[in-house]
Amino acid sequence: xxxxxxxxxxxxxxxxxxxxxxxxxxxxxxxxxxxxxxxxxxxxxxxxxxxxxxxxxxxxxxxxxxxxxxxxxxxxxxxxxxxxxxxxxxxxxxxxxxxxxxxxxxxxxxxxxxxxxxxxxxxxxxxxxxxxxxxxxxxxxxxxxxxxxxxxxxxxxxxxxxxxxxxxxxxxxxxxxxxxxxxxxxxxxxxxxxxxxxxxxxxxxxxxxxxxxxxxxxxxxxxxxxxxxxxxxxxxxxxxxxxxxxxxxxxxxxxxxxxxxxxxxxxxxxxxxxxxxxxxxxxxxxxxxxxxxxxxxxxxxxxxxxxxxxxxxxxxxxxxxxxxxxxxxxxxxxxxxxxxxxxxxxxxxxxxxxxxxxxxxxxxxxxxxxxxxxxxxxxxxxxxxxxxxxxxxxxxxxxxxxxxxxxxxxxxxxxxxxxxxxxxxxxxxxxxxxxxxxxxxxxxxxxxxxxxxxxxxxxxxxxx
Numbered sequence: 001x002x003x004x005x006x007x008x009x010x011x012x013x014x015x016x017x018x019x020x021x022x023x024x025x026x027x028x029x030x031x032x033x034x035x036x037x038x039x040x041x042x043x044x045x046x047x048x049x050x051x052x053x054x055x056x057x058x059x060x061x062x063x064x065x066x067x068x069x070x071x072x073x074x075x076x077x078x079x080x081x082x083x084x085x086x087x088x089x090x091x092x093x094x095x096x097x098x099x100x101x102x103x104x105x106x107x108x109x110x111x112x113x114x115x116x117x118x119x120x121x122x123x124x125x126x127x128x129x130x131x132x133x134x135x136x137x138x139x140x141x142x143x144x145x146x147x148x149x150x151x152x153x154x155x156x157x158x159x160x161x162x163x164x165x166x167x168x169x170x171x172x173x174x175x176x177x178x179x180x181x182x183x184x185x186x187x188x189x190x191x192x193x194x195x196x197x198x199x200x201x202x203x204x205x206x207x208x209x210x211x212x213x214x215x216x217x218x219x220x221x222x223x224x225x226x227x228x229x230x231x232x233x234x235x236x237x238x239x240x241x242x243x244x245x246x247x248x249x250x251x252x253x254x255x256x257x258x259x260x261x262x263x264x265x266x267x268x269x270x271x272x273x274x275x276x277x278x279x280x281x282x283x284x285x286x287x288x289x290x291x292x293x294x295x296x297x298x299x300x301x302x303x304x305x306x307x308x309x310x311x312x313x314x315x316x317x318x319x320x321x322x323x324x325x326x327x328x329x330x331x332x333x334x335x336x337x338x339x340x341x342x343x344x345x346x347x348x349x350x351x352x353x354x355x356x357x358x359x360x361x362x363x364x365x366x367x368x369x370x371x372x373x374x375x376x377x378x379x380x381x382x383x384x385x386x387x388x389x390x391x392x393x394x395x396x397x398x399x400x401x402x403x404x405x406x407x408x409x410x411x412x413x414x415x416x417x418x419x420x421x422x423x424x425x426x427x428x429x430x431x432x433x434x435x436x437x438x439x440x441x442x443x444x445x446x447x448x449x450x451x452x453x454x455x456x457x458x459x460x461x462x463x464x
Contacts, residue, residue, distance in 0.1 A: 010119045010165055018042035023071075023080055023102075025049075026089030027056060030160040034087060034112045037163035039066050046083070048076050083107050087115075090181040111185065113155060113178065116162040118188045122152070122172040125299050128183060128219050129196030129232075131345040132292045135284070136196055137177040138319050139296035142312045147304040149173045155182065173303070184215040189222040192299050194230040196292070198237040199344045199372075213237060223247050230298040232291065233258060250301065252294035254287060262294035269313070271297040276306055277313045284318055286352035321453040323349050323437075326460045331430030334460045338453030340437035341366075343373035349437045350380040357381060357433045358424045362388035363440030363452075370397040373439055378402070378409055383427045385412045387420045389444045417445055417452075421459050 020043050024035050027049040038045050046069040053060045053072055063070060071079045077098035080086070085108045088099060094109065103109055117124055125144075127137045134157055144151040152168060154161035155176035161168070168174065176190065195216055220229045220241075227247030232238045234253050242249050250261040257263050262271045269276045269290065276297055279290060297309050318324060319339075326334040340346040341363070350357055359381050361373075370390070374397040386394055395411055402409050412427070414420045424434045436456045446452040 008119055010121070013115065013119055014041055017085065019044065020084040021082065022046070022085045022087065023048060023083040023107075024087045025077075025080070025092060027051065027059060028089065030112055031087070031089065032059060033160045033163040035063070035068060036066070038087075039068060043085075045069070046071055046079075048072075048080060050074060050076055081105065085110065087111055088185075090179060094185045109185070111182065112160060112162045113176070113182045114186050114188060116154070116165060117176070117186070117190060119165060120161075120168060120174055121165075121170045122168050122174045123192070123303075124190035125173065125175045125192040125194070126155075126178050126190030126219050127176065127194045127196065127299075128178045128180070128216050129194070129238075130199045130342060131348060132196040132288060132295070133177050134319055134339060135289065135322055136194065136292045136295050137175055139292060139312060139316060140299050141175045142316055143296055143300045143304055143308055144173045144175065146308040146312050147300075149303070151175065153177075155179075178219060180212055180215040183218040186218045187222060189218065189220050189227065191223070191226070192228045192230070192302075193220040193223065194295055194299050195219065195232065195238045195241070196295055197232045197235040197344075199235075199342070217241065217244070220245060228299075228302070230261075230295055232295070233261070234291075250298040252291065252298050254290055254294070262297045264290050264294065269293060269297070271301060271306070271309070274306060277310045281310075281314050283314060283316055286323075286348065288348035288351075321449060323352060323435075324453070324457075326457050327463075329460070329463045331432075332425070332428040333433045335433060335435045335437075336453045336456050336460075337435060337437035338442070338449040338456060340439060341441045341449060342368060343370055343377075343439045346437040346439040347373055347377050347380075350377060350435060353380065353433055353435070355382075355433075357435045358383045358385065358428050360385045360387070360420050360424055360434070360436045360456075361439045362386045362391040362394055363438045363445065364388065364443040365390050365393070366441055368440075370394045370439065371400075374398045374401040378405065378407060381409060382432065383410045383412065383424070385414060385420045385424050385427070387414055387417060387445075388438070388440060390440050394439070417455060418459060421456065425463070 022043040023046050024031050025048045027047050048071040080098045080102050125140050127133050141153045150172045152174045155178050157177050223246050225247050229245040230250045233251040234255050251258050252262040254264040267279045321338045324336045326336050337349045340349050378401050412423045442449050442452040
């Protein structure tokens with residue numbers, strides 16, 4: 001059956017929520033099924049969003065047909081008062097004025113993901129970190145599925161799971177990718193918790209690095225002695241958390257031998273001293289993916305065979321928008337790494353290539369320093385094409401390195417996404433690789449990284 005941590009019977013929630021006055025803030029992809037689910041459980045639901053009724057379209061009509069109150073428009077949060085329960089959207093800070101006010105009135109403030117982890121009957125594997133979350137989440141999902149478990153995936157990827165909680169059996173497995181925003185207010189932790197690595201990220205939303213790290217720690221803070229915490233030994237921040245764990249700690253390293261965990265040595269990936277596979281057998285390329293596999297092996301060590309781990313390592317080719325090969329055109333290879341929304345992620349991506357790449361970077365400013373990208377990445381870049389709100393900040397970081405090192409690195413500044421791709425295409429010669437890995441979020445130009453990546457692929461696939 002595996003370990004169980006502080007799980008409650010879902011009937012408790014059903015009894016509690018019936019006839020309650022419930023607010024759901026944010027009418028997005030994860031909250032729409034949540035709203036319908038809460039109504040089906042007998043709650044009186046009000047849905048809040050900045051969008052207009054016209055912008056919501058059919059969703060607004062569906063909600064009205066179910067007597068769901070719509071609280072819309074620019075000042076929608078002014079109406080957040082008089083509720084028993086409030087489900088907040090992940091990006092909404094708990095110290096925002098509207099939430100502080102309604103909490104003082106006595107409301108219970110929670111989120112879809114927090115209630116899911118609290119009541120999910122199956123064993124939950126939670127994955128967080130600055131880089132590698134989605135790939136590692138997908139690897140854990142594939143390994144568990146290969147072993148024969150019915151496995152669900154959710155959080156930042158997959159589908160919203162809380163509305164399906166009654167379909168999930170105790171013998172199933174659930175893998176969740178969890179962001180710092182989702183974790184920030186969590187008071188319950190998964191049975192198996194992984195922090196892939198930590199580096200400056202989302203400092204536009206967090207008050208500082210300490211708050212960002214503290215939010216990540218919530219993934220294991222509420223475990224008991226049966227819990228499993230998986231940490232990256234090679235990352236100073238995660239390695240410093242070992243003594244804070246309440247349960248069993250497994251670590252992974254690509255530098256040191258780890259007895260209680262996984263490590264890489266002489267081209268071989270090991271778990272607890274046993275060979276799982278050779279690096280040459282891995283379908284995924286790059287040392288960052290060696291780390292991702294080692295982490296996934298640690299997370300699934302209690303539940304699967306070495307054979308299942310080896311098979312997934314040899315067959316899993318990656319996730320869309322993560323160093324995804326798009327096409328070769330006129331001898332030039334094009335790669336979509338739109339998920340690369342931090343300097344460390346972009347560094348990991350460009351380090352996979354055998355020779356310097358033509359890099360398209362820039363976007364929304366998350367207040368992350370770009371000096372590490374410039375100082376470490378200049379050797380991996382043949383030409384740098386910069387776009388978006390951060391293009392001047394990135395250029396300044398690279399200009400300093402170019403001057404200090406005396407290197408020749410052309411930097412092309414452009415105004416549009418389409419122009420960036422055209423300039424990269426023009427700069428490339430046969431044998432080059434053009435890589436979209438922006439080191440920034442997409443919000444200055446696109447609604448999310450998927451839209452950005454899909455636009456890149458659309459343009460590249462349309463080359464004539």
